[in-house]
Amino acid sequence: MRCVLIKDGTGPAENLYLGEEKTPEPAKGQVQVKINAFGMNRMDLLQREGKYPLPPQASKTILGVEYSGVVTKVGEGVDSLKEGEEVFGLTYGGAYAEYIVSPASMVLSKPKGLGWVEAAGIPEVWMTATQALLLEAPLKKGQNVLIHAGASGVGIAAIQIALHICGASKVFTTCGSDDKVAALEKLGGDTEKLHVINYRTQNFEEEIQKHADGVDLIIDFIGKNYYNQNINLLRRDGTLYYLAFMSGASFPDGASLGPLLFKRLTIKGSTLRSRDEKYQHELLEIFGEKVLPGILNKEMKVLIHEVYPWTDIVRAHKDMEANTSSGKLILEVKE
Numbered sequence: 001m002r003c004v005l006i007k008d009g010t011g012p013a014e015n016l017y018l019g020e021e022k023t024p025e026p027a028k029g030q031v032q033v034k035i036n037a038f039g040m041n042r043m044d045l046l047q048r049e050g051k052y053p054l055p056p057q058a059s060k061t062i063l064g065v066e067y068s069g070v071v072t073k074v075g076e077g078v079d080s081l082k083e084g085e086e087v088f089g090l091t092y093g094g095a096y097a098e099y100i101v102s103p104a105s106m107v108l109s110k111p112k113g114l115g116w117v118e119a120a121g122i123p124e125v126w127m128t129a130t131q132a133l134l135l136e137a138p139l140k141k142g143q144n145v146l147i148h149a150g151a152s153g154v155g156i157a158a159i160q161i162a163l164h165i166c167g168a169s170k171v172f173t174t175c176g177s178d179d180k181v182a183a184l185e186k187l188g189g190d191t192e193k194l195h196v197i198n199y200r201t202q203n204f205e206e207e208i209q210k211h212a213d214g215v216d217l218i219i220d221f222i223g224k225n226y227y228n229q230n231i232n233l234l235r236r237d238g239t240l241y242y243l244a245f246m247s248g249a250s251f252p253d254g255a256s257l258g259p260l261l262f263k264r265l266t267i268k269g270s271t272l273r274s275r276d277e278k279y280q281h282e283l284l285e286i287f288g289e290k291v292l293p294g295i296l297n298k299e300m301k302v303l304i305h306e307v308y309p310w311t312d313i314v315r316a317h318k319d320m321e322a323n324t325s326s327g328k329l330i331l332e333v334k335e
Helices: 042-048 116-120 123-136 153-164 178-188 204-209 224-233 258-262 277-296 310-322
Strands: 002-006 016-020 030-039 066-074 086-090 099-103 107-109 144-147 170-175 194-198 215-220 234-242 266-269 304-309 328-332
Touching: 016 310, 030 086, 030 116, 030 123, 042 310, 066 099, 066 116, 066 123, 086 123, 107 277, 116 304, 116 328, 123 153, 123 215, 123 277, 144 153, 153 170, 153 178, 153 277, 170 178, 170 204, 178 194, 194 204, 204 224, 215 224, 224 234, 224 258, 304 310, 310 328
Parallel strands: 144 170, 144 215, 170 194, 215 234, 234 266, 304 328
Antiparallel strands: 002 016, 030 066, 030 099, 030 328, 066 086, 086 107
16 A cells, blocks of 8 residues: 655655555454544654654554544454445544544444545544543533644644533633634624633733633643643633643743642543543544534534645645644545
8 A cells, every 4th residue: 555654764855755565454343444544743743753652452553543534444243334334533643644443432323414624634633632622631511721722733733622512601812813712702703702812912811811710621732831820820620731731841940849739639640642532432422412413414624734645745744843734634545
């Protein structure tokens, strides 16, 4: 099969090329899927550079953790899916390819109302947002939440889940340009619950304090640079939930343990890719039951920033590195 490989194993975007590897065959409990489209994630950039610790199940040579396509073979013991069925799924790796094998438990049937591109942009970011807001750091109805990196795929999903599934009182989010502010404000519809802050021109702590006495949950990808402001903004019994630390993992100057004690705060971190198959399957079920219906009835939107042919994989990676997108970058596997 054809697949995207990395010259020398790791390196810059220019090291990506279309090559060939043996087509994988499904084992017991697995299905083989012919991929129509796959989504890109920031972890792909880190893995390409050799900076992402891979779970043991992940492909060591082929990037990609989400895809949409058609089941072409069914392994022994699989009765939940059949050949010819349209699906989308979450995987530990290997989605930048014509074919992939996956445990059937990590594959969802693709509803007719969901296109290939849209379906490929759902698994990683929407499952991560579901994990955060509904499972690991549940947001209760009437609470306030701050979601950093709002224009990222996870951020866009989390904003909408907070508004439409969790029943948040106020949703604050940060992003880095006026164009991103405009794009995110549309997610709020007619509601006044969503407040979008350009962190380059506004102090997010000061802006939030104009509208609320604090927040109950913060979903953060930034780490060190935002730590003190995050702690200041959390209400008593609040939670700071980390999904990444793009500005560094160390504590900044002035960080104190005092507020953790006096405000009874919780600091928690999590990843999705390192979770076992059982956990991911249960998360897929939560998503399918509580979140997917809102996408299908158009209450929530899967925002796609750009779609590329997979022959443009180098350009796609460079575009993600430039950090100018609002929504998912998707690649179509074309002949």
